[in-house]
Amino acid sequence: MNARRFATVTAVSALAALALTGCGGGSPEAAADVSAAPEYAGTLSILTKFAGEPLEPYFEDLAAEYEALHPDVTVELIQETDQSIKDKTKTLTASGALPDIYFSWTGNWAENFVRGGLAADLTEVLGPDTEWGGSFGEASLDAFSYEGKYYGIPLYNNGKFMGYNKDVFEKAGVKVPTTFEELLSSCSAIREAGYEPIAFGNKDGWPGLHYLQQLFAYNVPGDKLSADFVPESATLDEPGYIKSLEQFKALVDECTDTGRGTNGVLYTTAQEALAGGKAAMYYQEVLEFDTVTAEGTQLKPEDFGIFPLPVPTGAAGDPGAIEGSPEGYLINGKSPRAALAVDFMKFATTAENASTLSAPPYGQPSAVVGAVTEDTSSAAVFEGIGRVNDASQLVIWLDTVTVPEVADAWLAGGEALISGDATPEEVLESVRNASAAAK
Amino acid sequence: MVTRSSFLLSITRIFTWTFLLGLAVVVLYPLLWMVLNGFKENAELFGNPFALPVAWNWENYVDAWNRGVDNYLMTSVLVTITSTVATVFISAWAAFGLTRVNIPFSRTIVTLILGGLMLAPTVALVPLVKLFQSLGLYNTFWALLILYTAFRIPFTTFLIRAYMIDLPREVDEAAEVDGASKATTFWKIILPMCKPIIVSTVILHVLFAWNEYLFAMVFTSGTEMQTLPVGLTSLMSKHGTDYPVVFAGMAIAALPVVLLFFAGQRYFIKGLADGVGK
Numbered sequence: 113m114n115a116r117r118f119a120t121v122t123a124v125s126a127l128a129a130l131a132l133t134g135c136g137g138g139s140p141e142a143a144a145d146v147s148a149a150p151e152y153a154g155t156l157s158i159l160t161k162f163a164g165e166p167l168e169p170y171f172e173d174l175a176a177e178y179e180a181l182h183p184d185v186t187v188e189l190i191q192e193t194d195q196s197i198k199d200k201t202k203t204l205t206a207s208g209a210l211p212d213i214y215f216s217w218t219g220n221w222a223e224n225f226v227r228g229g230l231a232a233d234l235t236e237v238l239g240p241d242t243e244w245g246g247s248f249g250e251a252s253l254d255a256f257s258y259e260g261k262y263y264g265i266p267l268y269n270n271g272k273f274m275g276y277n278k279d280v281f282e283k284a285g286v287k288v289p290t291t292f293e294e295l296l297s298s299c300s301a302i303r304e305a306g307y308e309p310i311a312f313g314n315k316d317g318w319p320g321l322h323y324l325q326q327l328f329a330y331n332v333p334g335d336k337l338s339a340d341f342v343p344e345s346a347t348l349d350e351p352g353y354i355k356s357l358e359q360f361k362a363l364v365d366e367c368t369d370t371g372r373g374t375n376g377v378l379y380t381t382a383q384e385a386l387a388g389g390k391a392a393m394y395y396q397e398v399l400e401f402d403t404v405t406a407e408g409t410q411l412k413p414e415d416f417g418i419f420p421l422p423v424p425t426g427a428a429g430d431p432g433a434i435e436g437s438p439e440g441y442l443i444n445g446k447s448p449r450a451a452l453a454v455d456f457m458k459f460a461t462t463a464e465n466a467s468t469l470s471a472p473p474y475g476q477p478s479a480v481v482g483a484v485t486e487d488t489s490s491a492a493v494f495e496g497i498g499r500v501n502d503a504s505q506l507v508i509w510l511d512t513v514t515v516p517e518v519a520d521a522w523l524a525g526g527e528a529l530i531s532g533d534a535t536p537e538e539v540l541e542s543v544r545n546a547s548a549a550a551k
Numbered sequence: 552m553v554t555r556s557s558f559l560l561s562i563t564r565i566f567t568w569t570f571l572l573g574l575a576v577v578v579l580y581p582l583l584w585m586v587l588n589g590f591k592e593n594a595e596l597f598g599n600p601f602a603l604p605v606a607w608n609w610e611n612y613v614d615a616w617n618r619g620v621d622n623y624l625m626t627s628v629l630v631t632i633t634s635t636v637a638t639v640f641i642s643a644w645a646a647f648g649l650t651r652v653n654i655p656f657s658r659t660i661v662t663l664i665l666g667g668l669m670l671a672p673t674v675a676l677v678p679l680v681k682l683f684q685s686l687g688l689y690n691t692f693w694a695l696l697i698l699y700t701a702f703r704i705p706f707t708t709f710l711i712r713a714y715m716i717d718l719p720r721e722v723d724e725a726a727e728v729d730g731a732s733k734a735t736t737f738w739k740i741i742l743p744m745c746k747p748i749i750v751s752t753v754i755l756h757v758l759f760a761w762n763e764y765l766f767a768m769v770f771t772s773g774t775e776m777q778t779l780p781v782g783l784t785s786l787m788s789k790h791g792t793d794y795p796v797v798f799a800g801m802a803i804a805a806l807p808v809v810l811l812f813f814a815g816q817r818y819f820i821k822g823l824a825d826g827v828g829k
Contacts, residue, residue: 163772163773163774163785164618164619164785164786164788165618165619165786168774189772189773190690190772190773191772191773192772193784193785193787193788194788195784195787196768196781196784196785199768199769200768200769200772203676203677203680203769204680206677206680207677207678207680207681207684208681209680209681209684209689380597380792380794381597384593384594384597385597387593387594388594388597388598408592408593408594409593409594410594
């Protein structure tokens with residue numbers, strides 16, 4: 113291709129690109145009035161994270177029931193998976209086509225929508241003093257609050273616990289540890305009994321951050337911790353950080369069979385090690401409890417127990433904190449049907465629909481108080497959610513609570529710590545640098 | 552001397568065979584592994600990933616089929632066939648017009664079409680979502696058909712044009728002398744002569760449309776409208792994936808392409824050798 117022709121081709125493609133992108137102007141904005149009486153007409157669009165079995169029918173059934181109650185309303189569902197929802201949400205947001213109701217994680221993800229004016233302020237209808245807001249656990253509501261305003265409807269709750277095999281503990285003569293040090297010292301007895309003490313797979317990076325965040329909550333005072341998540345106010349100079357990193361490294365070295373190679377183990381492989389009766393413990397989310405004891409696994413529900421990661425002796429932070437956060441839905445701040453959207457979400461979180469969500473086959477522990485009962489949920493899920501509701505505070509996952517740059521530094525740091533490529537001091541230094549650069 | 556050279560010859564042969572067999576194992580083993588693991592249970596898969604399955608759980612395949620793979624397969628097959636036909640015919644017509652008919656500004660038109668090659672699909676994503684939403688085509692079969700066709704026309708036209716431009720002019724002239732119209736010349740003479748390149752472009756397009764992920768992920772949602780690459784990811788979840796069912800789904804997804812390959816093996820090799828390599 114000669115130079116002249118190349119110039120023409122470039123010019124033509126640039127023109128084509130301009131023509132395609134140039135049409136994106138701003139659309140007139142209607143401020144959402146969430147407390148108005150809903151007008152039961154039109155199409156209500158919803159972006160969910162419930163695609164695939166067994167969750168897909170939940171919103172389909174809700175939509176069908178809602179349409180039967182209000183015949184002039186059509187509910188349009190866009191159902192996505194855990195993998196696809198990030199890209200889908202980004203594309204829809206960029207093209208100004210965000211649905212009336214959309215899924216959101218807590219932390220930085222939701223905050224971006226709040227800052228961009230895309231999340232309706234629901235304080236009037238969802239604040240803790242309102243009738244609807246009162247039906248949720250307060251910690252769940254707080255997880256979606258920014259600067260004193262409430263934006264998100266928490267749909268289900270989640271928290272991280274150490275799941276253990278009671279039978280293996282008995283064989284090894286080990287009791288449920290009450291301190292972090294006891295946990296470490298129990299590992300050798302379990303290993304002697306022929307089991308891997310703690311199954312841990314950190315191939316994705318985030319499983320390691322879950323340990324770290326729980327330890328930070330124990331070792332770093334709460335107000336300092338919250339300030340350190342925001343680059344503008346972060347100092348990251350509490351001694352608790354180094355302690356936590358050292359404790360995490362000790363756990364990997366003393367309690368896992370994979371040790372320095374843990375970064376090469378899949379999360380699912382570790383999960384399967386507990387479910388298959390090969391490992392004594394595995395640090396997991398409430399949403400996984402029913403998976404590790406599902407039909408066909410070695411681990412029976414009656415042998416499965418949970419406890420929060422034990423608190424290190426002399427920890428300076430909050431010993432009652434549990435790492436976890438709800439996942440929920442935001443209402444599009446620019447939607448002309450915001451009141452109808454609120455009405456639909458009220459319908460989705462009635463006591464009856466909340467119980468349906470918490471029970472099999474869905475098994476998503478609803479954030480509505482009283483929806484998870486001993487009759488409908490498994491014993492472990494019931495206990496876990498009870499502990500989440502009673503926690504002095506919920507600490508949001510480290511990789512979503514802070515900005516992406518800092519989260520990436522923690523991810524890389526956690527992996528380097530496990531593989532022995534970095535010391536706790538070096539890891540903290542790299543995170544400090546990332547935080548300073550993200551200001 | 553004779554024995555020495557025949558000895559060398561057989562050594563070379565052994566090496567060639569070993570190399571080719573090794574290559575075959577490298578290509579076939581992962582496929583076989585996928586099919587076999589589709590018969591296992593989760594615990595067995597993680598416990599003995601390389602052993603043969605203890606029991607042949609055909610239920611995994613049935614399960615995968617019932618969990619939406621039937622729909623994904625149907626959508627994938629339909630969108631692949633229709634977009635292949637549309638792309639190849641439109642491109643062949645365009646190439647014919649640009650090489651064998653005197654039309655004004657043909658060079659500019661060629662540049663314009665080839666300019667499309669430089670537009671990355673990712674860049675156009677946001678405006679396309681807006682466009683398709685306003686046209687009511689979002690989350691429809693038409694969205695994928697239009698996108699797959701439009702984005703592959705530049706490349707396909709480029710290939711067919713390069714082949715057609717070298718066909719002797721005398722053929723057209725002979726046809727014209729015999730009273731054939733331009734359309735007849737295209738259908739009866741030029742198109743059959745372009746068979747090798749047409750086969751190549753069909754293969755390339757089928758592989759593209761069958762495996763495309765980005766557009767399918769952004770422009771469709773729900774089991775009804777998703778294609779295999781996107782649909783298979785919905786069989787996996789963060790909390791507890793039934794991997795054997797996923798492998799079974801993947802095996803089902805690979806089957807049509809494997810069958811297509813065996814059915815058209817001759818054309819595949821000939822097409823790729825005659826067409827693209829030209």
